[in-house]
Structure formats: structure tokens, C-alpha cells
Amino acid sequence: MTKHITLHNRQVSYTLKRSQRAKRMRLTVYCTGDFVVTVPHTLQNDHIDRYLIQKSRWVLEKMDFFDELRNKQPKVFSDMNSEDMQQKALELVTKKVQRFNRKLKLKFNAINIKDQKTCWGSCSKRKNLNFNWRVVLLPDDLANYIVVHELCHLKEFNHSRRFWNLVASVLPNHSELTKDLKAKGLMVS
Numbered sequence: 001m002t003k004h005i006t007l008h009n010r011q012v013s014y015t016l017k018r019s020q021r022a023k024r025m026r027l028t029v030y031c032t033g034d035f036v037v038t039v040p041h042t043l044q045n046d047h048i049d050r051y052l053i054q055k056s057r058w059v060l061e062k063m064d065f066f067d068e069l070r071n072k073q074p075k076v077f078s079d080m081n082s083e084d085m086q087q088k089a090l091e092l093v094t095k096k097v098q099r100f101n102r103k104l105k106l107k108f109n110a111i112n113i114k115d116q117k118t119c120w121g122s123c124s125k126r127k128n129l130n131f132n133w134r135v136v137l138l139p140d141d142l143a144n145y146i147v148v149h150e151l152c153h154l155k156e157f158n159h160s161r162r163f164w165n166l167v168a169s170v171l172p173n174h175s176e177l178t179k180d181l182k183a184k185g186l187m188v189s
């Protein structure tokens with residue numbers, strides 16, 4: 001169900017999902033700009049409104065960031081179709097993988113570019129590196145971080161101290177970048 005609410009004088013639309021399984025409210029702003037609110041099925045509407053108002057700064061910040069990314073899109077890729085954009089993303093990511101892997105020297109099978117709503121990068125157990133094509137729209141240092149994070153998962157398939165030490169060996173300022181990504185609501189797995 002699509003609903004509307006005014007947060008800080010801005011009208012915001014969202015999809016309300018009532019879930020039998022949800023124990024708490026969950027807010028998700030996708031990089032497509034879609035905003036989904038998942039709530040326990042019995043929760044009353046005025047609770048939802050109150051929660052959204054309480055979280056309004058978080059919601060608007062995410063929406064602004066993704067709006068900005070989408071606005072950049074036509075400028076950078078004025079006459080590109082989505083295949084061209086994926087190609088462009090693959091070139092960028094491949095260059096970064098090569099650059100950072102010169103030091104890390106890790107083996108992988110393939111680099112895949114995906115059109116995902118939430119996740120910016122992932123690494124499969126079969127040693128495939130996956131990236132969201134929208135990394136081409138991100139500031140360079142954030143794109144670097146996403147690439148290094150997934151590369152390091154080739155060796156350490158977890159977020160252990162050993163994993164973070166490996167990340168730090170090529171990106172000493174990784175903790176600032178992680179904070180920045182978290183603040184922007186970008187998920188890396």
C-alpha cells in the first residue's frame with residue numbers, strides 16, 4: 001500500500017508492508033529512491049507516523065543522497081543505455097581490482113556487474129566478485145573501499161580482525177570510509 005507523510009515540510013511517499021514475521025519496524029531506502037516501511041501486522045497507524053517523524057532526518061538524508069546519485073546519472077551517461085552503463089562500471093571496477101590486487105595477489109573467478117537495489121558489492125563462496133553498476137556514480141574513495149572490501153573477502157570470508165587488517169594493508173583510512181558508507185546507508189556485504 002502506498003502511503004504519504006510530510007517530514008520536515010517534504011511530502012514523502014512510501015510502501016507500507018505489514019508482515020506477520022516482523023517484530024519491529026524496519027525502514028529501507030533503496031538506491032532507486034523507493035522507500036519501504038515494514039511493520040508488524042498489528043501495529044497501529046499512529047505508531048508508524050510517530051516513528052517516521054522520529055526517524056525523519058535519517059530517511060531524508062538517504063533520499064537526498066540517492067536523488068543526487070540519480071541526478072548525476074543522466075549527466076554522466078547522457079546517451080548511454082543500461083548495457084553501456086554496466087560496461088562502464090565493469091571497466092572501472094576491473095581497473096580498481098587490478099590496482100589493489102597487485103599487492104593482495106588474490107585469486108578470483110569472475111567480476112560481475114549487477115543491478116541491485118540494496119547491495120553495492122558482494123563476494124561469493126565460488127570466488128566471484130559482484131558489484132552494483134552504480135559504483136561508477138560514487139565518489140572515487142568509496143568505490144575503492146567497496147572493491148577492496150570484496151577483494152579481501154576472497155581470503156577472509158568474514159569480518160574478523162584478520163579481514164580488517166587485510167583491508168587496512170591497502171586502505172589505511174578504511175574506518176573513515178566505512179563510517180561514510182554507513183551514514184549514506186550503502187550496504188556492502
Ligand SMILES: [Zn+2]
Pocket residue numbers: 149153158159188189
Ligand atoms: Zn563484508
